[in-house]
Amino acid sequence: MSAETLDALSLSLRVAVLATLANAVVGVPLAWALARRRFRGRALVDLLVTLPLVLPPTVTGYYLIVLLGRRGWLGAPLYAATGWTLAFTWYAAVVAATVMALPLLVRTARAAIESVEVDLEKAARTLGRSEWRVALEVTLPLARNGILAGLVLAFARALGEFGATLMLAGNIPGRTQTVPLAIYTAVQTGETSDAVVLVAVLTLLSCAVLVAAGRLGARAA
């Protein structure tokens, strides 16, 4: 295996793990709020979170550039203040993977949370638990398998992310070139032996993920 192939593998794993963690931190509370709270702008939040699932990834990537690029709505003030921009760093790959994976986690976790019997939460309230503790001690433990299945799917999605990553992070070997980008580049330049290794690795990982998610899903049901 070439050094570049190894770089791509280690970068992809790092990106996928961090994107999955970010999904857990952002997506689980979001799924809970969408499932259990009625708040203003709920429909809009739901729409924005789900959108990357149906938009072409390059379009999502384009919006991320508009938002976070050097001249983006958030990116420009950040650049003005610090002289640093997210675009074309490996952090950008994490952000792109997070956004692309979020709908998978939120939808799976939300369904799991919604299937927790409301009476159980009500019972916990009459027994003195605050809303916060009801979620932590009753709702989330009972939705655990669904949430884990969502995280597994999010991990797989993050690992395979291509279009949005290419737009926001670019395809810089050794810096932002993840496995899917490396495969694309290798095929384009005719270095098929490198591509075959990476294709095999991604295929195996994806199979493992599907089996894991299936088992968790079966236990959640």
Next chain:
Amino acid sequence: MTAPAIGLDVALTTRLPGFTLDVAWSAGDGVAVLFGPSGAGKTLTLQCLAGLIRPDAGRIVLGDRVFFDSARGIDLPPQQRRIGYVFQGYALFPHLTVAANVGFGLRDAPRAERQARVARVLARLGLTGLERRYPRELSGGERQRVALGRALAIEPTLLLLDEPLSALDAPRRHALRDELRALLSEITTAAVVVTHDFTEAYRLADRIVVYDAGRVVQSAPRAELLWQPASESVARIMGVRNILSGTVIKATPDRIQLRWRGQILEAVNSPTRSYLPPPESPLAFFVRPEYVRLIRKDRGPADPAHHMNLMRGTVVADEDFGTTWTLRIRLDEPGPAAQADYDLEVEVPHLVYEILEIDRDRRWEFSIHRGSIHVLPA
């Protein structure tokens, strides 16, 4: 257990899509049963009492504690009401053991005290030894007691039970109904129980509050409700049989004379209700099937002076209910029958049915004591 809170006063209005709850009732300490058909607003009331649903307007007061008062802007959250709630289907936490379920409301107590209290509640309910089981490993009756224990462990000021027996099969249901009755009278906490089964309501209640379509149609001590339903519709909700309609001949404070199917019947009026309908007005009344007397033929002819409201008719159908027979009787009167193809339902024990050989002898005289004809105010 805490000292009994005296008096529960409930007045609630809440509008939901396609349903309006508008009720007011009071109960002393003891057991109040909310009784009525499904969808009458009973569970909604419990959830308002517990603070799980916020009504549009009203007042909920228990003793000197105001849980809710829309006029004064008071709405205690469920966490602060200390109300024990036994949910329909029990709502036990499936991921926690019996001990953790029962101790769930005692989080703030020191560990040792919590364990002691859980042990005490489990012993009280005959659940000792099941501490480490999970709800799915329990029988229906055990689950009910764990749910009750979980609610009682917080030493509630008020106990709410939503259809506590409906998740059980029939044989267990009857045994547990009596067990529950004993337990509720033992604990000093006031309780509100929801049921749509009248026998259950009667067994458990001190006071019964009858719900229908989001309103209270009667609230009375259970014996009063049994013998004096406030109206024909209350009697129908209770499942009373032989609800009939006649015409008033004469009404005095203690007697009502009425005409029905060509008979002149005499009924007891209730002085407490002083119901005095004018002559010739229609009058609903009911006769409990088990209070109709068949006249034995081997003891000489019936004596009208002795047998009140004497009638004659034919058994047109009978049904075996295991311990009793229900006879459908048609009077010897021309004209349409009072109920479908018969006039009266009469219930007799098996022994009587066999001794009198009712299966082959279908012609009978029977009488109804005036105290067993109950008039229903319009």
